[in-house]
Amino acid sequence: MKLARRERYFVSGAALFLAVFFIFQFLISPFFDARRRVGRGVSAKQDGLEEIVKLSSEYNRYRKGSQGIKQILAERKKGFTLFSFLEKEARDAGVKNSIKYMKPSVSAGSGPHKESLVEMKLEAITLKQLSGYLWRIESTENAVSIKRISVKENKKKAGRIDAILQVLTFQ
Template sequence: MAESVGDFSFTAMLDRMRRREKNALGVLAALLVAILLYEGICAPLLRWRQRQRAIIAVKTAQLQQLSTSLDEFRSIEKRLLLLQNMIDTRRRDFTLFSFLNQISETLDLGKHIVLMKPTHPETIGPYRLARIEMKWKDVGLDTLVQWLGQVEESGNLVHVQKLALQPSTENPVLLDVGIQVQTLER
């Protein structure tokens, strides 16, 4: 007796299948369940884990950069404290103009000074950045080197910012010098 098309029964269909067909259907069903489990649970977990590793790598790089920046900051802070200490222990009556004039007179450069002009000081925190522009005419190289050494190595935080040298028009052995010197003052 044949069943009609409208009376479809899964159990009746299984009864009519051979053992090999039943096994194949079971394998297909297991494969379908495995794919659904992988796509529904495993794949999202693997993607989440990969995102977390990428986030950790970025955060680790940021932490390393922050650590490097902190080390740089501490180094700059130490140098700043050292500079502040040097400025604070300098004589109270120290001025850049008188300091440069004194060194120039010591080396007998006073007669070679054509210009010694202070520029407008800039305020940096509790200090002023004082600059002086100087021009000399007919100065020997040895004398210039001595002057630069005394200025830079004085321990008064005086630095040569610009230096321009030209052979003297009157005596090619001597130099015409343009120089800009700066320091921090209270």
């Protein structure tokens, strides 16, 4: 069976079209799909690596902070107790007579050190007395800090305040 010239061109064009279609469908398209998939995988791995680097630097910062606390605790006076420290500083600041109560407690904490906590209530003191006392007790050399403070106006004496403090240190 002989085909006319025009029919041969038509069949050749159709065969060429099918060849290009199959080459694109089975060679080129899968190549670009795989390349896109690998690119997404690399991007996800880079994000994971960045997260690991961030967590590593955060861990190192916490570890250095822990070493600093260990050094501070080692340099602190032997026999240091938070309760007696707060009592002494209250006497020196002139607010000892305003102490309503002091409740000590010790907890394991989330790190290698035990937390020593004292909750105390100061009644009918001035703002100046409170700020002076806070300045005295919050010290880096003894690793003492204020965990929580609640201040409200004293109802009985005008110009006076009541304060509840939670003071924290490590052992």
